[in-house]
Amino acid sequence: MRRFPCWHQLAPGTAILLLVLLLVGCATQTRSLLTSATDTLPRRVELTSVPFFPQERYQCGPAALAMSLTAAGIPIAPDALVPQVYVPAREGSLQPEMLASGRRNGALSMTIAPRLDALLAEIAAGTPVIVLQNLSLPLAPLWHYAVAVGYDLDRAEIVLRSGTTEREVMALSTFEHTWARGGYWAMITVPVDRLPATVDQAAATKALVAFEKSAKPDRARAAYHTALQRWPDGLSLLLGYGNAAYAQGDREAAVVAFRRATTLDPNSAPAFNNLATVLAELGQTEPAIQAAERAVAIGGPWHGEAMATLESIRAKKRDAR
Amino acid sequence: MISTIKRLFVCTLVAAFSFVGFTQTVQAAMIGTEQIVAAENAKQNQARISAALERPDVIAQLEQFGVSKADAQARVAVMTDEEAAMLAEQIDTLPAGGDVLGALLLVFFVLLVTDILGLTKVFPFTRSIR
Numbered sequence: 001m002r003r004f005p006c007w008h009q010l011a012p013g014t015a016i017l018l019l020v021l022l023l024v025g026c027a028t029q030t031r032s033l034l035t036s037a038t039d040t041l042p043r044r045v046e047l048t049s050v051p052f053f054p055q056e057r058y059q060c061g062p063a064a065l066a067m068s069l070t071a072a073g074i075p076i077a078p079d080a081l082v083p084q085v086y087v088p089a090r091e092g093s094l095q096p097e098m099l100a101s102g103r104r105n106g107a108l109s110m111t112i113a114p115r116l117d118a119l120l121a122e123i124a125a126g127t128p129v130i131v132l133q134n135l136s137l138p139l140a141p142l143w144h145y146a147v148a149v150g151y152d153l154d155r156a157e158i159v160l161r162s163g164t165t166e167r168e169v170m171a172l173s174t175f176e177h178t179w180a181r182g183g184y185w186a187m188i189t190v191p192v193d194r195l196p197a198t199v200d201q202a203a204a205t206k207a208l209v210a211f212e213k214s215a216k217p218d219r220a221r222a223a224y225h226t227a228l229q230r231w232p233d234g235l236s237l238l239l240g241y242g243n244a245a246y247a248q249g250d251r252e253a254a255v256v257a258f259r260r261a262t263t264l265d266p267n268s269a270p271a272f273n274n275l276a277t278v279l280a281e282l283g284q285t286e287p288a289i290q291a292a293e294r295a296v297a298i299g300g301p302w303h304g305e306a307m308a309t310l311e312s313i314r315a316k317k318r319d320a321r
Numbered sequence: 322m323i324s325t326i327k328r329l330f331v332c333t334l335v336a337a338f339s340f341v342g343f344t345q346t347v348q349a350a351m352i353g354t355e356q357i358v359a360a361e362n363a364k365q366n367q368a369r370i371s372a373a374l375e376r377p378d379v380i381a382q383l384e385q386f387g388v389s390k391a392d393a394q395a396r397v398a399v400m401t402d403e404e405a406a407m408l409a410e411q412i413d414t415l416p417a418g419g420d421v422l423g424a425l426l427l428v429f430f431v432l433l434v435t436d437i438l439g440l441t442k443v444f445p446f447t448r449s450i451r
Contacts, residue, residue: 087386305352
């Protein structure tokens with residue numbers, strides 16, 4: 001109430017008008033989307049195959065995530081996700097945990113750009129989108145996760161799986177208000193063989209590295225492989241691919257990836273360091289020492305690691321004599 | 322009897338230490354993708370580096386907020402440093418998506434109560450207690 005110190009002095013009509021104005025505002029993204037030529041977006045899309053799990057009290061996070069994961073080919077029930085994302089004292093689920101839980105269940109999870117056109121483009125590409133809405137006003141927030149599964153540009157509507165409603169049709173402008181009050185936060189979960197339509201290389205790399213951290217090596221490798229199809233020159237992606245292949249026990253594939261990384265960026269100490277390590281394990285001691293020396297020469301923040309690698313390969317060579 | 326226990330103890334220790342030694346050599350030789358990318362990003366964002374230190378904090382916080390210890394550990398284990406840091410700093414302020422019911426009712430009630438208290442006069446049907 002501090003924002004309106006004179007609330008009680010206002011005439012009721014003015015007060016209600018103010019409240020209405022506050023609620024209406026202007027849905028700028030919706031307006032520009034509807035007025036501009038959007039030849040890239042189909043006029044109407046609805047992903048009818050996305051399942052519906054009605055939420056229990058406070059459990060819209062697990063329900064939304066379960067719908068998204070199941071649509072990505074990872075069948076899971078909301079109940080199984082409650083221990084992974086629900087925070088009892090907050091009576092809800094928090095965004096970092098929603099993302100982490102998506103990965104924990106074998107999907108790549110990432111946020112998308114905070115724009116309505118990106119949201120609709122993902123739906124048009126066949127990916128349902130989990131959105132965070134504040135259905136109430138900032139002074140009494142009511143946070144809610146729903147899954148956007150369709151839209152109709154001609155009718156200016158969006159279709160959501162929301163709460164206990166399987167097909168909630170909401171005016172696009174109303175949705176934009178509730179989504180704006182949720183900070184335009186939206187996430188998707190996709191299987192490792194598919195990359196989201198709107199994601200950029202930096203965001204994809206971030207999501208993949210996070211995925212590699214907890215995924216099985218073969219899954220991580222498959223995910224990097226998918227990303228390398230779109231960005232063949234992604235250095236971090238190549239290094240990730242090499243590391244995942246190595247973790248899987250496929251040293252030959254790791255060498256190929258690290259070699260390519262060293263040609264892409266001849267000043268990448270981690271690429272030379274990891275190449276040296278794998279070559280040494282394959283018994284190719286001389287090329288391994290050369291690569292390790294190059295890593296040491298590049299130095300920088302990885303000087304210590306490179307020195308350790310070089311030393312261990314030299315020691316191995318001495319032992320072999 | 323005692324010598325058997327001793328021998329068992331020593332064997333366990335030897336096994337444990339040789340395993341520790343093994344993992345350390347492997348880790349010293351390979352540089353992980355997360356480290357590489359984190360080092361690149363560190364130029365732009367210093368905060369991420371220290372986030373690894375905050376993980377026990379996050380587990381404790383989740384427990385305080387009603388999550389069981391085992392669940393909290395499993396949850397924090399899959400988080401990135403950035404996510405762990407975000408949760409550590411904002412667990413009580415991040416929007417917690419939860420429900421679809423109640424808010425409009427709450428606003429209605431707040432205004433109703435303030436009306437009744439005589440602080441507001443939004444609804445024509447209310448009469449102030451004063």
